Amino acid sequence: MNTETIAAAPPTGLWAQIYRPPFIGIMAFVATLMFIPIGHALMVLTEQIFGAEYRYTAAFGMGVVAIYMLWTGVRLRKEAIGTWLGFIAAILIWTSWVEFAFMFYGRVLYGVPAQIQDGMIIRKPEYMMMSAAVGIMGTSFFYYFFNKDTRCNLFVWLHRKLGMNLGERSSGRDRNFAAITFMETVFIMWFGYTAQLAMFDPSMLGPDHPITYAAFFICLVWGLYLFIRLMKYRRVSSAVRYAIPITLILWSDVELMSRWGMLTEVWLEPGKFIGQMVAIVVGCILVTILTMRSPKKRSEVESLDD
Amino acid sequence: MIESSVAKLTNLATVLAATLTLLSGVAMAGAAAGPATFGAADPAVIKCQLMVEMHEASVTGTQRQFFGYAQGYFAGRSAAGPATSQRRLASAGLERAKQFSALLQYCEKNPEATFEDAIVALWNSLQTPAP
Numbered sequence: 001m002n003t004e005t006i007a008a009a010p011p012t013g014l015w016a017q018i019y020r021p022p023f024i025g026i027m028a029f030v031a032t033l034m035f036i037p038i039g040h041a042l043m044v045l046t047e048q049i050f051g052a053e054y055r056y057t058a059a060f061g062m063g064v065v066a067i068y069m070l071w072t073g074v075r076l077r078k079e080a081i082g083t084w085l086g087f088i089a090a091i092l093i094w095t096s097w098v099e100f101a102f103m104f105y106g107r108v109l110y111g112v113p114a115q116i117q118d119g120m121i122i123r124k125p126e127y128m129m130m131s132a133a134v135g136i137m138g139t140s141f142f143y144y145f146f147n148k149d150t151r152c153n154l155f156v157w158l159h160r161k162l163g164m165n166l167g168e169r170s171s172g173r174d175r176n177f178a179a180i181t182f183m184e185t186v187f188i189m190w191f192g193y194t195a196q197l198a199m200f201d202p203s204m205l206g207p208d209h210p211i212t213y214a215a216f217f218i219c220l221v222w223g224l225y226l227f228i229r230l231m232k233y234r235r236v237s238s239a240v241r242y243a244i245p246i247t248l249i250l251w252s253d254v255e256l257m258s259r260w261g262m263l264t265e266v267w268l269e270p271g272k273f274i275g276q277m278v279a280i281v282v283g284c285i286l287v288t289i290l291t292m293r294s295p296k297k298r299s300e301v302e303s304l305d306d
Numbered sequence: 307m308i309e310s311s312v313a314k315l316t317n318l319a320t321v322l323a324a325t326l327t328l329l330s331g332v333a334m335a336g337a338a339a340g341p342a343t344f345g346a347a348d349p350a351v352i353k354c355q356l357m358v359e360m361h362e363a364s365v366t367g368t369q370r371q372f373f374g375y376a377q378g379y380f381a382g383r384s385a386a387g388p389a390t391s392q393r394r395l396a397s398a399g400l401e402r403a404k405q406f407s408a409l410l411q412y413c414e415k416n417p418e419a420t421f422e423d424a425i426v427a428l429w430n431s432l433q434t435p436a437p
Contacts, residue, residue: 052365111366113345119356122342124363202342 019294022231027291028239029230032087032247034284037267039091041277043099044268059100066092073178079237080292086181087244093182094189102126117202131197137190144187151175152184153242181241188248196255207259216256223250236294349375350422354413357421361410373406376425383429393432 017023042062050058066089073085106112106125115123145155148166159166198204199212206212226246233239258265266273267280346352346360349372361368377395384392396402405428412424 107364108366111370112364113367113371114360114363115342115344116346116356116360117342119353121356121359121363125367128344 016295018290019236021234024236024239024291024294025227025230025233025243027287027294028233028236028243029227029246031284031287031291032240032243033251034280034287035088035091036247036251037265037277037280038284039095040265040267041270041280042092043095045270046096046100048271056100056104059096062096063093066090066096070178070182073182074176076178077176079177082176082178083181083237083240084288084292086178087185087240089178090182090185090189094186098186098190099126102129105129115201123197123201127193127197130193131201133190134194137194140187141191151180154245177237177241181244184241185244185248188245192248192252196252199256200259207256212256216253219249219252223253236291240291345371346421350379350420350425352421353417354419354421354424355417357413357424358410358417369406372409372421373402375421376405376409376428379422379425380429393429 018027046058046062047055069085069092070089073082073089076082076085103124103126106129110125110129112125112128114121114125115128144150144152145158146166147155148168149170150156158164195215199209199215200207223246226242226249230239230242230246233242254263254265257263266276270277345364345367346357349357352360357368357372361372373395377397380393380395384394395405408428408431409421409424412427413419413421416423
């Protein structure tokens with residue numbers, strides 16, 4: 001048992017009240033939510049600071065840092081820190097290797113033209129490249145869907161409703177939470193991106209298509225339903241893992257509202273909205289620290305190799 | 307309370323029906339041509355400001371499309387005029403890069419002009435090759 005982790009946990013008073021439902025779920029949600037705009041801003045800053053010449057090298061380096069973070073989480077084999085390292089590594093790897101690889105192949109190597117509408121650029125080449133990966137996404141989806149050991153609530157629910165008997169689930173004791181959270185985050189982001197890109201593309205659906213409006217309300221209702229469930233969580237680590245898909249589902253609505261001109265995405269212009277971005281980063285750090293300092297349940301404290 | 311109500315609503319039939327509706331909607335929408343274009347539908351009338359933005363967003367694709375259009379312009383105008391006024395754009399190498407750079411620089415300096423203006427300026431700046 002890791003006694004240091006217990007000692008770090010705030011014991012009584014106001015802190016004890018904060019580390020109870022529904023605040024555990026709210027903290028997990030707020031912390032994961034704020035990482036998304038930070039990832040967006042990081043990408044924009046990488047483009048602006050390093051320019052067209054060095055941005056791909058910088059992105060490669062950023063991806064290496066992400067892999068090192070993931071490796072650290074995998075090696076530590078502790079649930080709480082592993083969950084956070086896996087999540088942050090996933091945001092970083094998506095921002096760097098995934099986004100910039102599509103950008104390099106689309107913009108530079110293959111010369112995919114930008115999509116134009118009403119005298120404006122509505123889609124850049126990297127996002128058309130990303131849309132083309134839908135088949136690979138669908139293929140790898142079934143690897144995870146047919147996994148009998150999956151803890152994904154949606155998959156488990158579908159297995160049950162579809163009467164799919166995949167066999168007895170293995171013990172979760174040796175699960176590596178860093179790797180699981182990493183892949184969960186990457187896959188949900190990939191799925192979310194692909195769906196959004198189809199909705200934004202006027203040659204497929206377009207932002208004013210009825211299906212796009214329906215998707216907005218489905219994501220809103222689905223996200224709120226999951227958020228209500230999240231409020232009942234008592235364990236921070238599992239709350240964080242549950243908050244990731246909620247964040248990404250609700251983020252689809254943020255992207256849609258931005259596309260409809262209902263809000264300004266300050267994270268896409270970090271140089272212009274410095275105050276707002278500083279507030280998001282500081283808030284994110286504070287809430288993340290709060291979640292990390294929460295009292296750990298026994299299952300969270302035990303090192304997996306104990 | 308809320309959970310149980312929502313759970314009742316989200317039964318498998320609802321999910322399947324929604325999925326089928328969504329998929330059929332995607333299929334129907336996919337068949338209709340959208341108003342957007344991949345690259346410029348007609349590079350000649352594109353405003354220089356947009357051309358510069360397109361170049362930033364897609365270096366190779368924009369260069370390929372707009373320079374290809376300029377080559378066509380040069381070939382057409384040369385064919386229509388007398389042999390003494392023929393001009394042509396380079397197909398590859400440093401010369402091609404320089405000529406495209408001239409087009410881009412014109413557009414950067416004249417954001418309100420059209421790309422055709424940029425081509426005409428380039429045409430006027432190039433000399434007729436020696437026979």
